[in-house]
Amino acid sequence: MNILPLLIYIAAGIAYAVHFSKRDPKVGRAATTLLLAGALAHTFVIGMQTMEVWNAPFAGAARAVSTFVWLLALSYLYTELTSDERAMGVFILPVLVVLQAVPALAAPATSGPDPLLDSPWFWVHMLSLLFAYASFALAGVLGLTYVLQFKEIKKKNLGFFYTRLPSLQVLDTMNSRAVAVGWAFLSLGVIVGVIWATQAQAALPTDPRAQAFSIQDPKILVTIVTWVVYSFAVVARQVMGWSGRRAAWLSALGFAIVLLSFLPINYFVTTSHSFN
Amino acid sequence: MHLFLLGVSHRTAPLALRERLDFSSRDVGAAVEALSARATTSETVVLSTCNRSEIYVVSDQLARAREELIGFFADYHQVPAAQFVPHLFAREDAQAAHHLFRVAAGLDSLVVGEPQVLGQVKEAFSVAADRRCSGPTLNRLFTSSFAVGKRVRTETGLGEGAVSVSFAAVQLARKIFGKLDGRRVLVIGAGEMGQLTARHLRTNGVGDIVVTGRTFARAEEVAATIGGTAVPWSERNTALGRADIVVTATGSPTPLITRDDVAAAMGRQRREPLFMIDIAVPRDVEAGAGDIEQVFLYNVDDLQVIVHENMSRRSSEVQRAEDIVAEEVGRFMAWSRSRATVSTVVALRRRFDAIRRSELQRLDFKLTGLNPTERARVEEVTRLIVEKLLIEPTEQLKALPDEETQVAYTDAVRRLFALRDDREAEAENGRHETESREPGSSDTSSS
Numbered sequence: 001m002n003i004l005p006l007l008i009y010i011a012a013g014i015a016y017a018v019h020f021s022k023r024d025p026k027v028g029r030a031a032t033t034l035l036l037a038g039a040l041a042h043t044f045v046i047g048m049q050t051m052e053v054w055n056a057p058f059a060g061a062a063r064a065v066s067t068f069v070w071l072l073a074l075s076y077l078y079t080e081l082t083s084d085e086r087a088m089g090v091f092i093l094p095v096l097v098v099l100q101a102v103p104a105l106a107a108p109a110t111s112g113p114d115p116l117l118d119s120p121w122f123w124v125h126m127l128s129l130l131f132a133y134a135s136f137a138l139a140g141v142l143g144l145t146y147v148l149q150f151k152e153i154k155k156k157n158l159g160f161f162y163t164r165l166p167s168l169q170v171l172d173t174m175n176s177r178a179v180a181v182g183w184a185f186l187s188l189g190v191i192v193g194v195i196w197a198t199q200a201q202a203a204l205p206t207d208p209r210a211q212a213f214s215i216q217d218p219k220i221l222v223t224i225v226t227w228v229v230y231s232f233a234v235v236a237r238q239v240m241g242w243s244g245r246r247a248a249w250l251s252a253l254g255f256a257i258v259l260l261s262f263l264p265i266n267y268f269v270t271t272s273h274s275f276n
Numbered sequence: 277m278h279l280f281l282l283g284v285s286h287r288t289a290p291l292a293l294r295e296r297l298d299f300s301s302r303d304v305g306a307a308v309e310a311l312s313a314r315a316t317t318s319e320t321v322v323l324s325t326c327n328r329s330e331i332y333v334v335s336d337q338l339a340r341a342r343e344e345l346i347g348f349f350a351d352y353h354q355v356p357a358a359q360f361v362p363h364l365f366a367r368e369d370a371q372a373a374h375h376l377f378r379v380a381a382g383l384d385s386l387v388v389g390e391p392q393v394l395g396q397v398k399e400a401f402s403v404a405a406d407r408r409c410s411g412p413t414l415n416r417l418f419t420s421s422f423a424v425g426k427r428v429r430t431e432t433g434l435g436e437g438a439v440s441v442s443f444a445a446v447q448l449a450r451k452i453f454g455k456l457d458g459r460r461v462l463v464i465g466a467g468e469m470g471q472l473t474a475r476h477l478r479t480n481g482v483g484d485i486v487v488t489g490r491t492f493a494r495a496e497e498v499a500a501t502i503g504g505t506a507v508p509w510s511e512r513n514t515a516l517g518r519a520d521i522v523v524t525a526t527g528s529p530t531p532l533i534t535r536d537d538v539a540a541a542m543g544r545q546r547r548e549p550l551f552m553i554d555i556a557v558p559r560d561v562e563a564g565a566g567d568i569e570q571v572f573l574y575n576v577d578d579l580q581v582i583v584h585e586n587m588s589r590r591s592s593e594v595q596r597a598e599d600i601v602a603e604e605v606g607r608f609m610a611w612s613r614s615r616a617t618v619s620t621v622v623a624l625r626r627r628f629d630a631i632r633r634s635e636l637q638r639l640d641f642k643l644t645g646l647n648p649t650e651r652a653r654v655e656e657v658t659r660l661i662v663e664k665l666l667i668e669p670t671e672q673l674k675a676l677p678d679e680e681t682q683v684a685y686t687d688a689v690r691r692l693f694a695l696r697d698d699r700e701a702e703a704e705n706g707r708h709e710t711e712s713r714e715p716g717s718s719d720t721s722s723s
Contacts, residue, residue: 025430153452154566156578158585163436167454168549244549244570 001045002066002104008038009073009100013093020090020164028086032077035089038096039073046070064130065262066103069096072134079138083174085166091141102263121196129189129223133258135182136230140255142175143248150245172243179237179251183230190227209273219273222261229254277616279413280317280338281372282345282364283330286386289363296355299324305403307352312409315344319411321418323379323400325393327386332376334413338368373417373608377601380421381428382435389434389590389597394425416611424604432596437586441579442473444586445553446480449521452551452572458483462519464512464532465489466498469555469576470525474502477521486519488512489526517541522552524560535564542568553579613682617673620686623695624669628662 015031018024046067076092079085148161149168165171197213214220233250236242242250284297299307299322312320317333324330331348335341346364350357367375375384380397382389401418404410410418429435438444453459459482463474466489474485485504489495492508499506507515516522516537526532538561542550554561554575566573636643636658643651673689676682689695 023431023433149451153448153572156574156581158448158582162451163433167450168452169454246569 001048002100005038005042005045005069006097006100006104008034008041009069009093009096012038013090013097016086016089016093020087023164031089032080032086035073035077035093039070039077042066042070042073062103062106064126065099067126068130068133068262069100069103071130072096072099072137075131075134075138079174079178083166083170085170087165088138088141088145091145092138095137095141119196119199121192121199125189125192125196128185128192132182132185132189133262135178135185136251136255136258139175139178139182139251140258142171142178143251143255146171146175146248147245147252150248168244172247175247175251176237176243179230179233179247179254183227183234186227186230190223217273219261222257226254226257226261229257277318277334277336277413278338279369279372279417279612280333280335280341280345281330281367281375282333282342282349283323283328284360284363285328285330285365285384287384288365289360293360293363294327294329297329297349297353297360298326299329299352300326304400305407308404308409309407310352311345311348312407315341315348317341317344319414320409321401321404321414323376323397325396327393328379328384330375330379332372332414332417334411342366369612370605370609373420374601374605376417376421377424377604377608378598380425381597381601382425383428383594383597383601387439388594389436391429391435394422394429397421397425412615413612417608420604420608424601427600427604428597431600432593434590434593434597436593437582437589439583439586439590441555441576441583442469442476444579444582445473445523445555445574446476448553448572448574448582449477449551450480452549453520455481457481459520460518461485461504462512462515462522463487463498463502463504464522464524464560465526465528465556466494467525467527467555470523471498471502473523473525473553473555474504477523478503482521486515488515490528513537513540520548520550522550522561523555524553525555526560528556528560529558531558531560531562533561533565535562535568538562538565538571539568542571555579613676613679614674617676617682617686620689620695621670621673624689624693625666627693627695628666632658632662 012031012034015027015034019028019031049063072092073096076089080089145161145165146168149165149171152158152160152162153168200207201213229250233242233247233254236250237247284294286294289297304322304324307324308320308322311317311322311331311333315333316337317335319332319334321332322330323332329349331345333341333345346357346361349355349360376397378384380394382391382393385393397418401410401414405415438447449456449459456477459477461474461477461482461484463470463485464487478485485499485502487495487499487502487504487506488509488511489498490509492506495506495509498504512533516533517540519541522533524533538550538552549570549572552561552565552571552573554573557576559575561573561575563573563575565571636655643654646654669689673682673685676685
């Protein structure tokens with residue numbers, strides 16, 4: 001079922017690319033409409049799957065990725081509609097398409113109710129982390145575009161990006177907001193995760209996954225690293241005046257770690273966070 | 277009915293002559309009214325800017341319209357015709373539409389792609405429309421030209437990129453800072469170009485402008501003309517630390533601002549970038565200052581390169597703009613042609629209806645036995661038959677692809693059905709149009 005939103009995202013991605021190079025406002029509006037349609041279809045798919053399996057829509061790596069893509073699509077749409085800047089779509093959509101390919105091509109989840117996941121803490125934990133990651137994805141893209149344009153202006157080679165992207169100041173401000181929002185939700189997600197793990201360890205002494213909740217688990221370790229990186233980004237901006245290019249690089253680095261935690265580690269390494 | 281344009285522009289006439297034929301310095305509305313009152317033409321719009329004086333009219337006798345317009349130019353401006361006639365250019369129908377659309381798109385401007393001309397075209401039309409001097413054809417023509425201007429601006433890069441050094445600097449500043457509201461500007465030196473740049477920055481909303489220079493009195497003078505405050509030369513580094521945008525334009529033979537000065541200004545917790553525009557030759561800012569993180573240093577050559585690039589980018593967009601113009605001219609002419617066949621269509625309908633009525637009348641005595649409902653039914657059926665018979669020929673006539681075929685077909689129809697001559701039908705057509713709305717003429721004629 002995840003294939004339908006994927007196809008619409010691909011179409012929207014093409015429209016955003018055409019809009020970016022040709023700068024035709026009609027194509028731009030079409031791109032936004034397609035993305036809206038994709039997000040709607042995605043909402044429907046996630047809703048259906050939740051009803052079908054009757055647990056949270058993010059148990060299992062593939063479904064977590066799907067929910068992440070959905071949140072990122074919504075966050076980006078919100079940013080686009082509030083800032084009236086469509087240029088970032090061409091960078092966001094590839095992220096959506098590549099990640100959405102994971103659940104679209106994965107075998108459908110067959111798991112029934114899982115006692116470990118049967119907790120409101122789990123919902124809060126997952127939703128805040130996925131939303132934090134979506135914010136970081138936005139921040140990463142904003143950082144990337146900042147660096148691209150910064151380079152053009154600094155090198156006095158005003159070309160492709162210069163004519164298409166919003167001003168450095170706007171990119172920097174949006175980046176700082178995305179990082180701040182993401183950091184807040186990341187912190188919330190981690191705290192709730194710790195509480196939930198402590199409760200689960202007490203309630204389910206025989207579940208091997210619950211017992212694996214420790215700092216040595218790669219998934220948990222990478223999340224801590226992510227938190228440290230973004231905490232530094234927030235503090236550095238406030239205290240050391242790290243804005244502009246440094247902040248941009250930091251948010252790109254942070255998002256690379258998020259992706260690492262999300263795909264390879266979820267699929268191959270972690271023991272504690274394996275819910276398939 | 278033909279569209280006719282006569283006028284002078286910067287391509288055909290020298291400035292001295294354009295000045296003498298200019299309408300815009302006086303009351304354009306009065307000129308439009310004066311012309312409509314004396315000429316036989318049916319619609320009038322006068323487009324007058326510093327680069328052109330053009331009169332658009334609708335007329336069915338082009339030679340006469342031309343004479344009338346020349347006479348009007350001569351009388352209104354008190355210039356002997358012999359002086360300006362060699363500089364006039366005239367366009368008809370598609371050519372006239374093509375010219376106006378190119379003007380509205382900025383393709384005919386001195387600086388290609390400049391946006392002001394579209395506003396001037398709109399103004400020229402509204403002056404004429406307010407005085408009811410325009411009509412269906414020019415309404416359609418001018419509203420189409422606004423659409424052309426808008427399409428060219430949004431769909432091509434024709435108007436993009438500054439084409440002067442000071443505007444290029446302002447555009448860069450906007451690309452770095454976004455809105456310039458509240459940004460602080462430091463102007464060093466009294467150079468012309470520096471002052472011009474500062475003034476452009478001011479109109480783009482920057483906050484305070486601080487001026488400094490080695491001669492305080494001169495700095496005060498500059499500050500007074502561009503609306504800033506002067507500070508003594510000794511405080512230049514403090515001012516540098518506070519500024520977001522620095523414009524230097526001194527006559528100093530050696531750099532006045534060293535890399536260290538800039539590094540000190542950027543030091544300690546400065547979060548915002550610094551944009552330095554060095555317009556002086558020789559340069560005022562040490563080139564090394566541009567290597568500092570968050571410092572963007574542009575000298576006059578860098579800006580000149582941008583200007584040249586913008587100019588060549590604009591010229592590479594010309595073809596796309598011309599394509600849009602050609603497309604819209606095609607659309608306008610199709611509309612215009614469909615209007616021209618209307619008179620024939622109307623005449624044809626009248627003819628058919630006349631036959632229907634006369635036949636009904638002739639057979640009236642045979643219908644006496646029918647009750648009113650049945651009579652109405654007969655009336656209705658005959659009317660429907662006529663309507664049905666006419667639908668296809670009407671559509672076909674309106675959809676004819678070019679003028680030649682159109683003339684041939686309308687001529688054939690007129691002969692086959694012995695329709696009355698053009699002028700008569702044309703007059704009826706005017707009346708007819710107000711009652712029946714044919715597709716394609718959905719213009720806002722009388723608004």
